[in-house]
Amino acid sequence: MTITLIFMAGIMGVIVWWLVKQTINVQPWIADTGLIPDLDADAILQPRAKSGLLAFLAVVTSMFCLFMSAYAMRMSLGDWTPLPEPDVLWLNTGLLVLSSISFQWARQSAKHGRDVSLKRGLYLAGALSVTFIFGQLFAWQQLAEDGYFLSSNPANSFFYLFTALHGLHLLGGLVAWIRAAFRVWSGVEAAKVSISVELCAVYWHFLLIVWLVLFGLMLST
Amino acid sequence: MSTATTHDETSYVPPAEVGEMELYHAKTWLGKYVFSQDAKVIAIQYAFTAIAIGMVALVLSLLMRLQLGFPNAFSFITPTAYYQYVTMHGMIMVVYLLTALFLGGFGNYLIPVMVGARDMVFPFLNMLSFWIYFLAVVVLVASFFVPGGPSGAGWTLYPPQAILEGTPGTEWGIILMLISLFMFIVGFTMGGLNYVITVLQARTRGMTLMRLPLTVWGIFIATILALLAFPALLVSCIMMLLDILLGTSFFMPALVSMGEQLEYGGGSPILFQHLFWFFGHPEVYIVALPAFGIVSDLLSVHARKAIFGYRMMVWAIVAIGGLSFIVWAHHMYVSGMNPYFGFFFATTTLIIAVPTALKVYNWVLTLWRGNIHLTVPMYFAIGFIFTFVNGGLTGLFLGNVTVDLPLSDTMFVVAHFHMVMAVSPVLVVFGAIYHWYPKITGRMLHDGMGMFHFWFTFIGSYAIYYPMHYLGFLGVPRRYFSLGNTDFIPASAASLNQAISIAAIIVGITQLVFIYNLVWSLFNGKKASDNPWNATTLEWQTATTPPGHGNFGKELPKVFRWAYDYSVPGADKDFIPQNEPPRS
Structure with a gap:
């Protein structure tokens, strides 16, 4: 459980640091004297949807950390035979990196109101992601052909489990992508889809990191 | 109250003036009452579903008690059925009742209105959250009607027995149980994100974090625990x-x-135990922290006195939350572990007693020289303190490896966790319902029935669980369908079991009075004023009772003070609402 505990310690660290910042020197029992000053509306807070996404990513991270802890614990039990990762995974990793880069491109374009490059970036990112999914399915097929089935060894089970979970999260992201792409396609101006594209980009970067960590873990063991 | 302080620097005041445009207005009857996106309606849906399924679990516990008190007197209680009752009772009570009721029910109702928001920040997700929870309950209930019945693996669902032939419900029950839990978690995550972001970003002007009522703090930290x-x-x-x-x-x-x-080959049941208890222990605090928060507010309101040590209370909640992640293996002492691990987990477990004891002291010190009003919610709140201390003390026994080993899997454990995480939080649930019912429905609950409900539940719970500690010391094992002829268990244990069962049946019947009170008062209860308890928090300051769609009138309240200005010297009344501007 070390992996999970490190993550939990990190999260707790953030919460405690933030809380100390909020509460140090505060004397809650003392009331305000004057009126509360007026503020311009969106000066401080980031969009709620973005905070929501970040909180959700923490939950997903927690889940993947637990899976990795389970992986580490299960691996130490005698019957583990590492499986040879198919080479196509390197190609898939490249696709996912490119897809993340195009999302970043789309995000910047949306931010600066460049409609054409937003469209290109967004479509490209989606196409790359879909290709990635097919690439992963191809990797499964290759493994199955070589006789590495889900239940024949725990290493295989974890490989299928990790790729499936990561793929499902990507598919979920593609639903959000379809919404954003549809709005862009139907001619909504860049500024209005900016937030959706930004959230997609953040999610894709996150999934890229998750994949790199999972892939690294499986390669190294 | 006379000096300006630095903590209200503008950078800490969130501009939470939610525009009317953002509020979703339902157009159809279905959208308003069934697929509602209003947190208050969702809260009531959550509470109703949770209490309904909780009643099922209550009946299951009575059936178990019938078998234990009067062995083999009822032919329909077979060993198979008995294990299914045990499993479903535990799972429903912990997850589908308490978690859903505290976070989905009280969280949804109280968070927006207490922090001064019009609604949760993601109303659509919130609605989805309830309906997925509802489906999870339906799937769970469905397992009663499939071939083989529900799982009988115990609420911990330990493999390998949970999926091996011979355990009840291995055909369908266990699969439905796992799917139902999966759905519950998905649904809960949607709601949980809502609660967290609402507390963080939808607080009204002037509602700094350190002015939040402890109820919100408890639910907030519990939600973070649950999400992780x-x-x-x-x-x-x-x-x-x-x-x-x-x-x-x-x-x-x-x-x-x-x-x-x-x-199968090579897998590790211990791996499951680690994962399960990594959830299972924080789960205790997911249930307990909202109860801690709510009881703090009940005590303060009904003792007309500021909560003692507000900042300490907040930090204790956070500390308990953090510590709850590093104690899980104390549920696994008997699974066998490196003695150093056992030492580590025993130490962390006992350390949790420190912030918990701080909270207990602060509750008692809040009562100290307070102007205690013995209202029904107050009875439940004080009852909680007693019960929680009792349950907590036996936790110190079980937290020690050497004491735990002989007591493990005996009735002592059953008594301990029922006192600390069943009776205690449920007393708070009752107190909270008596406290907030007037705001939710506009009518007071009947006091007489409330008192009856309190005394029978409170004393009845002790009649049930006190003797169980003793049975545990005798070595009476838990989870056994029948004891048979066992030399070390004296015949008197059977009489004690009978007494416990009778007490349990009485307590069970008492809950019907409560349900009746809920329904009766809805039509015949005394009309409640906007603020019947003279409380300071924002939910009592709404323009209408119950609060309308959007909670507050045209303008959101501005907050000038914390939630605990009771009996302030020199003030006109013995409470000053949070949104009352200071006298200049």
């Missing part, structure tokens, strides 16, 4: 489903079942 801990249950559900359906061996060791060598 439920994935552990999700992970174990997914891996167990794969073991059952696709023949992987994550948890399943090589074994011979019914004379046949199974295809």
